[in-house]
Amino acid sequence: MIPTQMLKGTLEGCVLAVLSGEERYGYEISQRLEGYGFGRVPEGTIYPLLRRLEKRGAIIASYRASAEGPQRKYYALTDLGQKELAEFFRHYRELAQAVDRLMQETGGQSHAEKDTAAFKGK
Amino acid sequence: MIPTQMLKGTLEGCVLAVLSGEERYGYEISQRLEGYGFGRVPEGTIYPLLRRLEKRGAIIASYRASAEGPQRKYYALTDLGQKELAEFFRHYRELAQAVDRLMQETGGQSHAEKDTAAFKGK
């Protein structure tokens, strides 16, 4: 189970990624994230997050009826959302590279197998 | 520059990793992290973090004089710290894999080139 603190900041970008290309609703997003391997993402996490994104204009919502339950609120990426998603990818890669380098030197073995030696001891 | 929220949870494990194998002091750790590609890690971040780790027994400190400035407080991993470091590596890999899968499907292109298709559309 991934610790909650490690999801901070990452989860928001991942939600944008899930919305990339297709409109989806909150409950569905939560299920999907679980499918990708982030653990369970509870309602108390996903709905405030979506409201946040909507409020700042990264996504827009539209209600539609459902055959199996209450109304659904579908979200779609805006242009701003697209930009933020690209930003997220850049930042994530930056972080992942830093951790990879660190793991390489400390023997942690990341999942990447490049040899990016950084830092020569003092 | 990596957003501060994205470092949450990760930074702590990375400090443990930096201490793996060799004793180091706060200021040095901060510099080293910058060298690995995490941006600048300010004192207001690093010192409280080290105190936290020390308080719960993941690291132990010992003072030593320095030739170029005030006394230095060197930290070393304890057995608990070793275990926590291993835990961190596991969790980080779990998260990285989830993000990789997500990026694969949404066209974000992670730095890993495996084909781990997850989730078939509804």
Place this chain on the structure above:
DNA sequence: CCCAACTACCTTGCATTACAATATAGCTGC
């Protein structure tokens, strides 16, 4: 001699964000 700049440590308070807990509501099948 003083002051800037660097090393090196520390603390207080703030902002962000994941999540537990809880509530509401519609649908399905027993």
Place this chain on the structure above:
DNA sequence: GCAGCTATATTGTAATGCAAGGTAGTTGGG
């Protein structure tokens, strides 16, 4: 009717990175 699933929402709490500010030692320039 009631359990269980779908689906949305809110309130409050905990964790943690960081800005801002403080202390102290050393070194070199003017």
